Structures are given as C-alpha cells and as structure tokens.
Amino acid sequence: MRSAMPRSLAAEADNAWASVWDVIEWLYLGVQAAALAMSAWFFVDTYRSVQVSRRHAVGVGALEVLLLAQVVVAVVLVSGAPGGGKALLFSYMVTALLVPVIAAFWGSIDRSRWGIGTVAASGLIVAALMMRVHQIWEFQVNVGS
Amino acid sequence: MSAPEQTAPRTLSSGFGRLIVLVYVVFALSAGVRAGFQVATKFSHAPISYSLSAIAALIYLVAAIAIIRGNGRLALAAVSVELAGVVGVGAVSFAVSGWFPEASVWSHFGSGYGYVPLVLPAVGLVYLLRRRRSEESPAG
Numbered sequence: 001m002r003s004a005m006p007r008s009l010a011a012e013a014d015n016a017w018a019s020v021w022d023v024i025e026w027l028y029l030g031v032q033a034a035a036l037a038m039s040a041w042f043f044v045d046t047y048r049s050v051q052v053s054r055r056h057a058v059g060v061g062a063l064e065v066l067l068l069a070q071v072v073v074a075v076v077l078v079s080g081a082p083g084g085g086k087a088l089l090f091s092y093m094v095t096a097l098l099v100p101v102i103a104a105f106w107g108s109i110d111r112s113r114w115g116i117g118t119v120a121a122s123g124l125i126v127a128a129l130m131m132r133v134h135q136i137w138e139f140q141v142n143v144g145s
Numbered sequence: 146m147s148a149p150e151q152t153a154p155r156t157l158s159s160g161f162g163r164l165i166v167l168v169y170v171v172f173a174l175s176a177g178v179r180a181g182f183q184v185a186t187k188f189s190h191a192p193i194s195y196s197l198s199a200i201a202a203l204i205y206l207v208a209a210i211a212i213i214r215g216n217g218r219l220a221l222a223a224v225s226v227e228l229a230g231v232v233g234v235g236a237v238s239f240a241v242s243g244w245f246p247e248a249s250v251w252s253h254f255g256s257g258y259g260y261v262p263l264v265l266p267a268v269g270l271v272y273l274l275r276r277r278r279s280e281e282s283p284a285g
Contacts, residue, residue: 103167112160121164125171
C-alpha cells in the first residue's frame with residue numbers, strides 16, 4: 001500500500017474515505033447494540049424492582065464512553081464529508097450523549113421499580129436516535145460518493 | 146420481600162410517571178427543535194405540517210410540566226388534546242395527503258416517530274386516570 005502512494009494519491013484518498021464511512025457505520029451500530037443491551041438489562045431489573053445502584057451507573061458509563069467516542073470520531077472525520085446535514089448529525093449525537101445521563105439522574109431519585117425503568121427507556125431513546133443518525137448519515141452527509 | 150413503605154408522598158411524576166415525563170420531555174425538545182428549524186428555514190414548503198409539529202411540541206411540553214408539578218387536571222387536559230390531535234391529524238393526513246407534503250409529528254398517526262405519538266397519549270391517559278382514581282379512594 002505504502003509503495004503505491006505516490007502513484008495513486010486519488011485512489012488512496014478514496015480508500016481513506018471508504019474506511020471513514022466504515023468507522024462511522026460501525027460506531028452507530030455499536031452504540032445502538034450497546035443501548036439496546038443496556039435497556040434489556042435495566043428492564044429485567046425493572047421487572048425485579050431493583051433500585052438504581054452503582055452497577056447501573058457502570059452500565060450507563062459504558063454506553064456514554066461509546067457515545068463520546070462516536071462524537072469525537074465524527075467531529076474529527078466527518079468535518080470534510082460532502083453533504084449539508086453535518087450540524088443535524090452532530091445535534092443528534094450530542095442529544096444521544098445527554099439523554100442517558102439525564103435519565104440516570106431523573107430515575108435515581110425514584111424509590112419504585114420505575115427508577116431504573118426510566119433509565120431503561122433512555123436506552124430505547126438512544127437506539128431510536130441512532131436510527132436517525134444512520135438516516136442522516138446515509139442521505140444528508142455521505143452523499144455524492 | 147415486604148412491600149416498600151411509602152414514606153415520601155406519591156407525586157404524579159414518581160413511579161411510572163417518571164418514565165412518562167422522560168419521554169414527554171424528549172419529545173417536546175426533539176419535536177420542538179426540529180419544528181423550530183423547519184419553520185425558520187423552509188416554512189412555505191409544508192406550512193400545515195410544520196405548524197402542527199410546533200403545536201404538538203408545545204402540548205408535549207405542557208404535559209411534561211403539568212405532570213412534574215403534579216397538576217393532574219392540566220396534565221389530563223393536555224394528554225386528551227394530544228390524543229385527539231394525533232387521531233384527528235392522522236386521519237386527515239390519510240384523507241387529504243396534499244396538505245402534508247412533509248411529515249408532521251402527528252401525520253399518519255405518528256408513523257415517522259415509530260407510532261410513539263399515538264401510544265404515548267393512550268398510555269398517559271390510562272396512567273393519569275388510574276392515579277386520579279387511586280387518589281379519590283386512598284384506601285385502595
């Protein structure tokens with residue numbers, strides 16, 4: 001690959017873009033899967049009337065690490081992408097970043113089973129937001145390739 | 146496994162109401178920001194859709210605040226208007242599709258939002274009515 005660089009810079013650039021698109025796709029699929037997994041786990045705890053505890057905070061934290069990675073990678077990589085939907089894309093990613101944290105605070109002050117149930121619902125919201133991120137990425141950012 | 150003691154007073158936004166408030170706040174913000182953006186940038190494109198989305202966002206906000214503040218009557222009114230809105234606008238959007246060149250929150254019974262706009266007021270109404278009944282007969 002490295003030896004071919006001087007000869008085909010354009011092809012190299014295309015390759016770079018293709019891998020960027022892969023990274024973005026893997027990230028939102030990964031975030032979506034993690035959000036659904038967290039949601040399923042927390043809904044089981046809702047059913048068992050478990051109080052919000054430290055291990056739930058670890059679960060939310062793990063999802064937040066993925067979401068944060070997504071925002072950082074998107075800011076670094078997507079800035080040069082074609083299409084005019086970038087602000088929209090970032091706004092959805094930042095919203096997804098905030099929702100589980102707000103839900104965790106809002107849910108943790110409840111003594112009933114729906115404390116953790118509220119945090120569980122935030123996982124579904126994040127998964128839904130990732131669907132929109134996917135749509136925006138496919139049709140409004142990653143265009144004309 | 147004993148029943149949890151109800152030391153703190155049950156407010157409208159505790160228990161299952163907490164989950165409902167989260168969904169209402171998320172919908173108020175997301176629909177509101179989106180409608181605001183659409184009205185500001187391309188209102189003439191689909192004036193009915195965008196206006197209705199803005200109205201829907203406002204009603205979500207009223208419902209969320211009413212539940213948080215424990216105003217059962219206002220919450221019930223907002224959720225009822227919401228249910229009437231999504232059913233009415235949903236039906237009109239199928240009958241006169243020309244009025245809705247772009248999707249609105251309530252058009253096609255909220256299909257663009259996974260039908261959550263249709264399910265949410267139904268769930269909210271059941272919750273609020275049950276809570277009101279349990280308050281009228283505190284023994285239950």
